[in-house]
Structure formats: C-alpha cells, structure tokens
Amino acid sequence: MAGAYKRAIRDILDNRFLNAVTVITIALSILIVSAFALLFINVNDLMHSWRDSLRVMVYLKSDVAVAELSDVEQKIRLMPNIKAVHFVSKEDALAQLKSQMPGQASLFQNLKENPLPDAFEIRVQPDADVNQKITYLVGELKRFPWVEQIEYGQRWLGKFTNIFNLFRISGYAAGCLFLMAAVFIVANTIRLVIYARRDEVEIMRLVGAADNFIKAPFYVEGVIQGALGGFIGLAVCLGLFFFISSKMDQGLTAEILQVRFLPVWVWLAVWFASITVGWLGCFISLKQYLKN
Amino acid sequence: MENEAKNSIIRLFHVSKRYGTKNALLDVTLDVYKNEFLFISGPSGAGKSTLLKLLFLGETVTEGQILVDGMNLSRISRSRVPFLRRRIGIVFQDYKLIPTKSVYENVALVLEAAGVKRRIVTKKVKSVLRTVGMEDRIDSLPPSLSGGEQQRVAVARAVVGDPMIILADEPTGSLDAESARIILDLLKAFHERDTTVIVATHDTQLIRKEGARTIYLDQGQLQTPTIS
Numbered sequence: 001m002a003g004a005y006k007r008a009i010r011d012i013l014d015n016r017f018l019n020a021v022t023v024i025t026i027a028l029s030i031l032i033v034s035a036f037a038l039l040f041i042n043v044n045d046l047m048h049s050w051r052d053s054l055r056v057m058v059y060l061k062s063d064v065a066v067a068e069l070s071d072v073e074q075k076i077r078l079m080p081n082i083k084a085v086h087f088v089s090k091e092d093a094l095a096q097l098k099s100q101m102p103g104q105a106s107l108f109q110n111l112k113e114n115p116l117p118d119a120f121e122i123r124v125q126p127d128a129d130v131n132q133k134i135t136y137l138v139g140e141l142k143r144f145p146w147v148e149q150i151e152y153g154q155r156w157l158g159k160f161t162n163i164f165n166l167f168r169i170s171g172y173a174a175g176c177l178f179l180m181a182a183v184f185i186v187a188n189t190i191r192l193v194i195y196a197r198r199d200e201v202e203i204m205r206l207v208g209a210a211d212n213f214i215k216a217p218f219y220v221e222g223v224i225q226g227a228l229g230g231f232i233g234l235a236v237c238l239g240l241f242f243f244i245s246s247k248m249d250q251g252l253t254a255e256i257l258q259v260r261f262l263p264v265w266v267w268l269a270v271w272f273a274s275i276t277v278g279w280l281g282c283f284i285s286l287k288q289y290l291k292n
Numbered sequence: 293m294e295n296e297a298k299n300s301i302i303r304l305f306h307v308s309k310r311y312g313t314k315n316a317l318l319d320v321t322l323d324v325y326k327n328e329f330l331f332i333s334g335p336s337g338a339g340k341s342t343l344l345k346l347l348f349l350g351e352t353v354t355e356g357q358i359l360v361d362g363m364n365l366s367r368i369s370r371s372r373v374p375f376l377r378r379r380i381g382i383v384f385q386d387y388k389l390i391p392t393k394s395v396y397e398n399v400a401l402v403l404e405a406a407g408v409k410r411r412i413v414t415k416k417v418k419s420v421l422r423t424v425g426m427e428d429r430i431d432s433l434p435p436s437l438s439g440g441e442q443q444r445v446a447v448a449r450a451v452v453g454d455p456m457i458i459l460a461d462e463p464t465g466s467l468d469a470e471s472a473r474i475i476l477d478l479l480k481a482f483h484e485r486d487t488t489v490i491v492a493t494h495d496t497q498l499i500r501k502e503g504a505r506t507i508y509l510d511q512g513q514l515q516t517p518t519i520s
Contacts, residue, residue: 199390200390205377206348208378208453211371
C-alpha cells in the first residue's frame with residue numbers, strides 16, 4: 001500500500017495540470033453542494049423558529065362572561081395539537097399596547113373605555129404540517145359562538161414552506177448533478193492518466209502484476225483528488241460564510257436570523273461524498289480500461 | 293512418451309492461431325524440456341513471436357492446447373494469469389522498459405508486483421544488476437542507456453523473480469555483435485541455473501554458434517525434422 005501511495009503521489013506530480021483541473025472541479029462541485037446545504041440548514045432553522053413562534057389569536061365577543069372564560073379555555077385545551085393556551089385580558093392587551101407605543105400616550109388618555117377584546121393566545125405543536133393543523137384548529141374554533149375573530153398573521157408561511165420544499169428538491173437534484181459531473185470528470189482524468197501510462201500498465205501486466213496492484217495507485221490518486229477537492233470546497237464555503245455572516249451581523253438580521261455553519265456531521269458527510277466522488281470516478285474508468 | 297511428458301515443462305498440442313483468415317500458427321505440436329535451451333528460428337512473419345506470446349498468454353490459441361508447467365492455458369482464469377507470468381521471465385527485442393522509472397525500479401517492479409518484502413527486493417535487485425553488469429547504472433533512466441545496456445536491464449528484470457522459464461523474443465535483434473554476445477552469455481548463465489530458456493531469433497549465425505536444439509517455423513508451420 002505504501003508503494004501504491006508513492007506511485008500515486010508521483011503520478012499526481014507528473015500530471016499536475018490534469019490533477020489540478022480535477023481537484024478544482026471537485027472543489028467547485030463541493031462548494032455548490034455545501035452552499036446549498038448551508039442555505040437549507042439556515043432556512044430550516046429560521047422556519048423552525050417561525051413555527052415555534054406561530055400563534056393563533058382568538059378574540060372573544062364582548063358578551064362572554066368572566067365566569068365562562070375558564071370553560072372556554074378548557075375547551076380550547078382539549079383540542080388536538082395544542083401546545084399552550086394563554087388568556088390575554090383586554091386590560092393586559094391595552095397595557096401591552098401602551099408599552100409598545102410610548103409616544104402615543106395622549107391617544108390612550110382620550111379613550112373612554114377599553115376598545116380591545118379579551119383574547120386567547122394559542123400556540124400549536126411545531127412540526128412539519130403545522131399549517132394544516134392551524135387551518136383545522138381555526139375551522140374548529142370558528143364554530144364556537146363566543147369567537148368574534150381569529151387571527152394568525154403567518155398565513156404566508158404555508159406558501160413559503162411549499163416554495164422552500166420545491167427549492168430544497170431542486171437543490172438536492174442540482175447537487176446530485178454536480179457530483180455526477182464531478183464523478184465523470186474524475187473518471188476522464190484517470191482515463192487520460194491511464195492512457196498516458198498505457199505502455200507502463202502493459203509492461204506491469206507482462207511482468208505478472210495483478211489487476212489490484214495496477215489499480216491501487218489510481219484509486220489512491222482518485223481518493224486524494226476527492227479529499228483535496230472536498231477540503232478546498234468546504235474551506236472556500238467556510239470562508240464565504242464568515243465573510244457574508246460578518247456583513248450580516250452589522251444589520252438587523254442578526255436578531256432575526258442566527259446563521260450557523262454546517263454542523264460537523266454534515267461537513268464530514270460532504271467530505272466523505274467528495275472522497276467517494278474521487279473513488280467512483282476511478283472505479284468507472286478502471287473498470288472500462290482493465291476489462292479490455 | 294510418458295517419460296517425455298514427465299520431462300516437459302511446455303507442451304503444445306495441435307496449436308493453431310489465426311488472425312482473421314491468416315494463419316499465424318498452424319497445427320504446432322511441440323515439447324520443451326525442463327532446463328532446455330531452445331531456439332525458435334524462421335524468417336520474419338513465420339510465427340516465432342506469436343508462439344512465444346501464446347506461452348505467456350499475450351495471445352490465446354484459436355485451436356489446440358498448451359500446458360505450461362502442468363497448467364492448461366486454455367482453462368486458466370484471468371485472475372491466475374499474473375501467477376503464470378511470474379513463472380516466466382520475458383525479454384523483448386524492444387526491451388519494454390518503463391522510461392520514467394530508474395533501472396532499479398524497472399527490475400524491482402517484478403518483485404513488488406509479486407508482493408515480495410522491500411528488504412528482499414533491494415537485495416535481489418542489486419544482486420541481479422551486479423550479475424548483468426549494470427550495478428553502477430542503478431539510478432539511471434532507460435533512455436540514458438545504450439541498447440545493449442537496456443537489454444541487460446531487461447534480462448535482469450526477466451530473471452529477478454527466479455522464473456522457471458525465460459522467453460526471449462529476438463533479444464539480440466537490435467544490438468551490435470558485442471552486445472548480442474553479452475546478452476546471449478547472460479541467458480546461457482541463467483540457463484545453467486536450471487532455467488528453461490527459449491530464444492526466438494532469425495539469426496542463423498547465432499544458432500550455429502550455440503549448437504542448441506532449434507525448431508524452425510515457416511508460415512506458421514513447424515518444419516521437420518527439428519535439428520539438435
């Protein structure tokens with residue numbers, strides 16, 4: 001194996017340009033794949049945080065008696081997929097409004113009576129089909145006579161989820177296509193190297209070298225190309241991530257969006273995929289060449 | 293007959309080789325004995341090289357059977373071919389050395405391919421290069437050597453694995469008289485170490501000088517009688 005490693009290093013040095021092109025191609029593919037992964041992970045985080053903060057406001061009719069409120073709350077709690085129910089009295093709502101609009105104190109002073117209704121703030125279990133659950137919940141709540149109005153401001157989230165899912169599928173498809181292209185480019189490089197060394201391969205066979213002995217350095221070469229390309233792709237992705245996130249930190253986005261780099265298992269998986277690309281490219285070209 | 297079979301290391305039974313409609317070899321039956329020095333002679337295109345190629349499975353027979361050290365070459369699997377070739381050392385007219393590898397690496401390749409330990413490889417390669425007189429050119433690349441020197445390296449590569457058989461296809465064809473003599477002397481020296489040597493050549497002068505058994509091929513057919 002040490003011999004195969006030595007021969008592979010020598011091959012790489014002898015065919016620097018060809019190998020550099022292959023490594024760059026793999027690096028670009030890995031950069032694109034990891035950029036997609038980075039985007040998905042962060043958008044996913046964002047959607048999770050939105051889902052967590054997703055709430056349904058149920059405004060009650062003014063004629064609902066205080067004594068009935070606990071009964072109403074109990075009915076809501078018994079509905080499926082409810083995470084939390086919180087009663088917001090009209091007094092609390094007004095106090096909250098005042099605290100949110102400190103510059104409009106005079107406006108509130110002129111109020112003769114509290115115009116806000118009592119309300120229940122409902123949080124739903126956050127998961128993938130949260131929108132369906134909310135739609136169902138709203139449908140159920142509307143049947144109650146004490147309900148004046150129901151509000152859930154993030155109706156658009158459903159549409160966004162669908163668009164994101166479509167985008168995710170397209171991303172996976174594009175990533176796979178890039179990786180496949182990288183596999184064929186590696187296969188082509190190895191084929192060119194074998195072609196350049198066909199006399200040597202032939203001589204090896206004549207002196208009794210088994211196929212595995214001949215193949216080993218090519219596999220090492222493919223794996224080195226994959227590992228190096230993957231490393232460069234991930235490093236560039238990390239560099240771009242830090243560059244972009246440092247720009248974002250200066251804006252308001254930092255509070256809304258906590259961006260993070262790929263978790264360790266993802267970048268290890270991407271690096272492993274890159275090594276597999278190198279190995280697979282080698283496998284394809286050697287299979288074709290040595291069967292002749 | 294039984295005794296003949298016992299002493300034969302190579303046996304050909306009605307072997308024919310066709311390329312398209314052209315017969316390169318036609319119905320050749322032949323025994324090569326253990327530790328024999330055999331010349332295969334004949335004009336260019338007579339089938340000498342084809343015969344040698346069939347012995348190391350560089351080509352496969354169209355008809356007939358070949359046994360090499362008890363192995364039936366028609367039945368040998370692809371994965372066993374390297375093992376056959378490790379029992380045979382081959383010397384080509386055009387040397388077939390790897391130009392980008394040093395003399396040492398070219399010779400060591402045979403042992404490395406057979407999985408021999410590095411320490412033993414170094415020892416054996418140096419020893420055999422000393423025998424062929426190329427010890428001082430161990431780090432040279434083949435293109436920097438003369439034809440005679442390259443052929444000596446090729447002989448060293450052929451014998452380093454201690455093969456049972458050496459096949460030499462026109463080993464002196466591209467060499468001057470002095471280099472040719474050195475190569476032939478080396479082949480004879482290895483033959484004396486219990487190796488069967490088969491030399492294909494059209495150099496009748498060389499054959500006459502050596503006086504070993506010679507078979508003649510003409511248009512792919514063995515000419516009788518064989519001369520001893």
